[in-house]
Amino acid sequence: MSASLKDLLRGNAEERTQRSVCIGGERLNVTLIRSRRRRRKLSLQLDAEGGLVVRAPFAARREEIDGLIFRNSDWIVQRRQELQEQPRHIGFRFIDGEAHLFLGRSYVLRIGADVMPNSQKVAIVDSEMLVQTRSPDVISRLLQKWYCQQAQQHFQQRLAIFSVQLPWVNTVPALRLRRMRSRWGSCSSSGRLCLNTHLIKASERCIDYVIVHELCHLQEFNHSPRFYALMDAAMPEWRECKAELEACGGVIIRE
Incomplete structure (x- = not known):
C-alpha cells in the first residue's frame, strides 16, 4: 500500500x-x-x-x-x-487464564461474576479479555456473539474506507459474515462480500489484505495477472500479509 x-x-x-x-x-x-x-x-x-x-x-x-x-x-x-x-490447534476449553486472540493480539481470558462494574458481558481491559458470567457453560456463546459484533463493526469500517480509496469501487458493497473453516472471504458475482468472522482475531493488516483482495474481485472476478496488478497497486505489501495470515491461520480458526 x-x-x-x-x-x-x-x-x-x-x-x-x-x-x-x-x-x-x-x-x-x-x-x-x-x-x-x-x-x-x-x-x-x-x-x-x-x-x-x-x-x-x-x-x-x-x-x-x-x-x-x-x-x-x-x-x-x-x-x-x-x-x-500450551496445546496448539485444538479446541478452546474456555477457562480462566486461557489465551484468546483479538486483532492480532493475545489476551488472557478472565471469567467471573464481578469482573466488570457494568452490564457488559465481554470487554477488553489492558491485556485481559473479561467475561462477566456466573454460568461457565455460556462462556463460548458469549465470546462468539462478541466476536461477531466486533467483526461486523470493524470490517464495515475498513470496507467503507477502502471503498472510497479504490477507484473501481462505486459504492460500499453489501457485507455478511460467516464462521468458515477454510476461507477468509469471498465475493459473489452480484458484488456481495462475505468475510470469515474468525478474521477479527487476525492483525489489522491481515484483515485489510482480505478486504482489499475481495474488493479487487469486483474489478477482476478471477486470479489473473490483471487481478494481481490491482492488488499490487492497492496494497504493495499484500504478499507479506498473506504469508502472515497463512502462518497463524490454524491458531485463529481453532474453536
Whole structure:
C-alpha cells in the first residue's frame, strides 16, 4: 500500500518497526509500535507466536524501550515457556487464564461474576479479555456473539474506507459474515462480500489484505495477472500479509 494511502487509512497515527533481541539465550522478534495518539506509557506483550510487541509513545527513547524489555526478561521467558507448553490447534476449553486472540493480539481470558462494574458481558481491559458470567457453560456463546459484533463493526469500517480509496469501487458493497473453516472471504458475482468472522482475531493488516483482495474481485472476478496488478497497486505489501495470515491461520480458526 502506498504511503499516502496508509496515511489516509490510519491517519498516520502509528509507526511500526521490526528488530530482534536476545532474551534467555534465544533471539526474539520485536514489533515496536509508536503511537502519535495521547499514549503516555509503554506496554509489552507476547503475540500468539511468542514474539514481543512493544507499544510506546512516539517520542519514547530507545533506552526506555530496551529497559522495559530487559526488566521484564524473566516474565518473557516464563510466558514463552507457557505458550510453548500450551496445546496448539485444538479446541478452546474456555477457562480462566486461557489465551484468546483479538486483532492480532493475545489476551488472557478472565471469567467471573464481578469482573466488570457494568452490564457488559465481554470487554477488553489492558491485556485481559473479561467475561462477566456466573454460568461457565455460556462462556463460548458469549465470546462468539462478541466476536461477531466486533467483526461486523470493524470490517464495515475498513470496507467503507477502502471503498472510497479504490477507484473501481462505486459504492460500499453489501457485507455478511460467516464462521468458515477454510476461507477468509469471498465475493459473489452480484458484488456481495462475505468475510470469515474468525478474521477479527487476525492483525489489522491481515484483515485489510482480505478486504482489499475481495474488493479487487469486483474489478477482476478471477486470479489473473490483471487481478494481481490491482492488488499490487492497492496494497504493495499484500504478499507479506498473506504469508502472515497463512502462518497463524490454524491458531485463529481453532474453536
